[in-house]
Amino acid sequence: MDARLLEFIGELRRAELRISPSEAVDALLAAAEVGLDDRETFRAALAATLVKSARDQETFDRLFDLYFLDLRALDRGLRTALGPDDPGVQALLASLLDGDGPELDPLTAVLLTGEAPALEAAVRAEARRVGLERLAHALQLGVYARRVADGLDLAAVERDLAALLRWLEARGLDPGQLARVRSYLELRLEGLRRLIRRHLEREVERRAWRRGERLVAERLADTPLFALTADQVTEMKAVVARLARRIRDALALRQRRARRGRIDTRRTTRRSLAWGGVPMELVLRRRRRDRPKLVTICDVSDSVRNASRFMLQLVWSLQDCFSRVRSFVFVSEIAEVTEAFDAYPVERAIEWALRAASVDYHCRSDFGYAFSRFVASELDTLDRRTTVLVLGDARNNYNDPQAWALRMIRERVRGVIWLNPEGQWGWGVGDSVMPLYATACDVVRECRTVRQLAEVVDELAHRWWRPRR
Amino acid sequence: MLTAPEAPVFQSVDEVQERFRRAGYIAGRRTATVVYLAARMERPILVEGPAGVGKTELAKTLADVSGRPLIRLQCYEGLDEGKALYEWQYAKQLLYTQLLRERIGELIADAPSLPEAVARIAGQEDAFFSFRFLSPRPLLAALLAERPVVLLVDEIDKAEPEFEAFLLEVLSDFQVSVPELGTLRARHIPLVVLTSNNARELGDGLKRRCLHLFIDFPSPAEELEIIRLKVPEISERLARAVVAAVQRVRALELRKPPSVSEALDWARSLVVLNAERLEPALVDATLSLLVKYEKDLERVRGALDRVLAE
Numbered sequence: 110m111d112a113r114l115l116e117f118i119g120e121l122r123r124a125e126l127r128i129s130p131s132e133a134v135d136a137l138l139a140a141a142e143v144g145l146d147d148r149e150t151f152r153a154a155l156a157a158t159l160v161k162s163a164r165d166q167e168t169f170d171r172l173f174d175l176y177f178l179d180l181r182a183l184d185r186g187l188r189t190a191l192g193p194d195d196p197g198v199q200a201l202l203a204s205l206l207d208g209d210g211p212e213l214d215p216l217t218a219v220l221l222t223g224e225a226p227a228l229e230a231a232v233r234a235e236a237r238r239v240g241l242e243r244l245a246h247a248l249q250l251g252v253y254a255r256r257v258a259d260g261l262d263l264a265a266v267e268r269d270l271a272a273l274l275r276w277l278e279a280r281g282l283d284p285g286q287l288a289r290v291r292s293y294l295e296l297r298l299e300g301l302r303r304l305i306r307r308h309l310e311r312e313v314e315r316r317a318w319r320r321g322e323r324l325v326a327e328r329l330a331d332t333p334l335f336a337l338t339a340d341q342v343t344e345m346k347a348v349v350a351r352l353a354r355r356i357r358d359a360l361a362l363r364q365r366r367a368r369r370g371r372i373d374t375r376r377t378t379r380r381s382l383a384w385g386g387v388p389m390e391l392v393l394r395r396r397r398r399d400r401p402k403l404v405t406i407c408d409v410s411d412s413v414r415n416a417s418r419f420m421l422q423l424v425w426s427l428q429d430c431f432s433r434v435r436s437f438v439f440v441s442e443i444a445e446v447t448e449a450f451d452a453y454p455v456e457r458a459i460e461w462a463l464r465a466a467s468v469d470y471h472c473r474s475d476f477g478y479a480f481s482r483f484v485a486s487e488l489d490t491l492d493r494r495t496t497v498l499v500l501g502d503a504r505n506n507y508n509d510p511q512a513w514a515l516r517m518i519r520e521r522v523r524g525v526i527w528l529n530p531e532g533q534w535g536w537g538v539g540d541s542v543m544p545l546y547a548t549a550c551d552v553v554r555e556c557r558t559v560r561q562l563a564e565v566v567d568e569l570a571h572r573w574w575r576p577r578r
Numbered sequence: 579m580l581t582a583p584e585a586p587v588f589q590s591v592d593e594v595q596e597r598f599r600r601a602g603y604i605a606g607r608r609t610a611t612v613v614y615l616a617a618r619m620e621r622p623i624l625v626e627g628p629a630g631v632g633k634t635e636l637a638k639t640l641a642d643v644s645g646r647p648l649i650r651l652q653c654y655e656g657l658d659e660g661k662a663l664y665e666w667q668y669a670k671q672l673l674y675t676q677l678l679r680e681r682i683g684e685l686i687a688d689a690p691s692l693p694e695a696v697a698r699i700a701g702q703e704d705a706f707f708s709f710r711f712l713s714p715r716p717l718l719a720a721l722l723a724e725r726p727v728v729l730l731v732d733e734i735d736k737a738e739p740e741f742e743a744f745l746l747e748v749l750s751d752f753q754v755s756v757p758e759l760g761t762l763r764a765r766h767i768p769l770v771v772l773t774s775n776n777a778r779e780l781g782d783g784l785k786r787r788c789l790h791l792f793i794d795f796p797s798p799a800e801e802l803e804i805i806r807l808k809v810p811e812i813s814e815r816l817a818r819a820v821v822a823a824v825q826r827v828r829a830l831e832l833r834k835p836p837s838v839s840e841a842l843d844w845a846r847s848l849v850v851l852n853a854e855r856l857e858p859a860l861v862d863a864t865l866s867l868l869v870k871y872e873k874d875l876e877r878v879r880g881a882l883d884r885v886l887a888e
């Protein structure tokens with residue numbers, strides 16, 4: 110059992126669960142503690158020791174199902190495949206087997222007593238010996254099934270069974286009984302073949318799944334955002350959520366560190382009075398919490414919609430790392446969507462921002478107009494702790510860029526950061542006015558893919574919002 | 579020193595489930611297995627899950643069922659070792675020094691030199707750095723308790739990573755060192771339950787050390803059982819209606835979906851109001867017990883007929 114468990118743990122590791130040696134040992138201990146009698150208990154014991162994060166639970170469950178068959182169900186399955194049990198034949202065979210019957214192959218013996226777990230173990234061992242490294246597709250099943258069957262020497266088993274029947278006939282078994290035994294043995298053999306095939310099918314599934322899982326994450330991270338299909342967008346959300354979490358932890362840690370400060374002499378003296386003037390306890394001057402403010406301005410026109418979606422998702426997840434987050438969306442008219450972000454869960458908030466805000470989503474992007482409107486209504490609310498994050502491709506449809514507005518914003522705030530979902534080669538070509546705006550920004554970055562988005566936000570979290578000493 | 583191992587707390591997973599049920603806690607198969615393993619393997623349990631699904635209650639019930647006292651350490655931002663482990667009672671020490679001034683005076687009266695006087699006082703240090711002046715905080719109390727205890731470290735995610743690292747040290751060796759007194763080893767290994775609301779990702783070290791248990795919202799069948807158990811006066815019909823409604827409200831994508839404890843509050847209030855069925859007017863009036871945010875309330879009210887559909 111232990112070997113099987115270790116194999117399973119190796120499989121989990123390949124599926125990118127981080128499992129330390131001590132956890133593996135724990136799993137073995139726990140498995141020994143609860144035993145195999147109850148499958149759900151066994152599963153719970155393994156999950157408790159191996160799965161330390163809710164998001165790995167699904168991977169675990171799927172692999173568990175592939176790995177630890179429900180032996181009882183399998184046994185039942187095998188029996189139903191064999192038709193109703195035939196106690197008469199079983200008893201007859203049993204009496205023959207320990208008597209002076211013909212010499213039987215060990216596998217034949219197991220097959221006759223019909224212990225599913227023993228058969229399953231034999232099939233698995235043989236499959237391992239044959240080597241399934243190159244098994245990757247369902248089309249190869251037949252070839253591999255034959256190889257395993259040959260390895261198990263099913264031909265010998267068939268010969269054994271034939272010999273057994275002849276022997277029974279020679280002993281003078283009446284034809285009716287003989288027919289029953291014959292069909293019984295045939296069914297058994299068929300059951301074993303099915304077992305082999307099922308084992309290989311699961312193996313294919315397991316491999317395909319593992320490969321698929323890894324590919325999805327990698328391929329998606331490098332796909333240009335505008336090219337994502339609706340399904341991919343759904344998958345991507347999980348990736349972005351994980352990303353947000355990482356950044357959030359980094360930011361939270363930073364803020365806590367920043368709280369340490371110099372000694373507050375006034376309060377230390379006050380407190381020392383309790384000990385007759387001896388400063389037993391030092392009071393540190395609390396650094397004023399430097400929680401930055403964030404204003405995001407997202408272009409939500411069709412061309413950059415996916416990028417905006419993930420940006421908004423990130424912003425939503427990072428809300429509580431900032432003292433204030435305000436979000437604006439625009440196509441040409443600009444609207445504030447902060448309220449939705451406060452009130453709704455992430456999905457709904459984003460859907461709302463992308464669709465329902467008081468913005469005409471069907472006109473053409475006009476960055477200049479949006480910025481000038483923003484300046485007119487919001488300039489007074491900006492201060493030196495605010496960072497403005499703009500997301501857009503700066504394709505202004507030949508409208509007036511009004512870069513002065515962005516410059517005015519920049520003068521009021523800590524910095525303006527521009528994320529452009531379009532490749533750098535396109536900046537300044539055609540109706541792109543990126544170079545004009547770039548001079549009014551502190552940081553300009555290309556973020557065509559989620560990987561780039563991740564890098565940018567990570568960089569911002571670690572450099573930009575670092576507390577000033 | 580550790581005393582000889584005592585009789586195991588639980589004999590089997592089924593026994594855990596059964597005893598928890600008798601104590602008024604419906605433990606799923608997973609929960610029961612983890613509790614059983616924790617008791618057998620002397621490992622802390624790390625419980626994660628949404629607010630109000632009975633994480634803290636699990637520890638309380640465990641204490642109840644095993645007949646051990648519960649020692650609780652509530653974590654918060656800024657919690658440090660001093661507040662969690664032990665503190666010297668400076669004031670008391672000072673007071674004693676004041677009261678004993680004359681005795682101390684006698685002690686050093688005939689000391690020929692200042693270093694000699696200091697050495698003599700140093701010789702008496704033990705009197706001042708002893709258990710008498712040590713006030714044990716939850717962690718130390720759990721280690722030093724005369725009989726085995728259940729230690730609940732609540733909302734560990736609220737404390738800082740530094741504290742988490744320190745806690746890990748305590749939980750791995752079940753011993754702490756107090757510089758003045760030396761190393762103190764646990765008399766009994768406590769059953770430890772840590773809870774987390776996932777406000778931040780916990781460190782890998784701590785997770786590795788613990789058995790992990792994720793408690794989610796209960797299935798309809800489990801929730802029905804919980805309500806029957808906790809609100810025995812409720813009629814079968816109403817209980818079923820409440821469970822169905824609560825499950826539907828949870829599916830509404832609220833900012834804060836109703837937890838088990840809120841469902842229980844709601845069920846109790848309906849019983850107090852002598853409700854027979856879920857009348858829309860009555861539900862509307864009591865809804866604030868179930869859903870706590872204004873926006874969520876609006877949303878549920880908007881979908882009321884769907885929520886109450888038979």
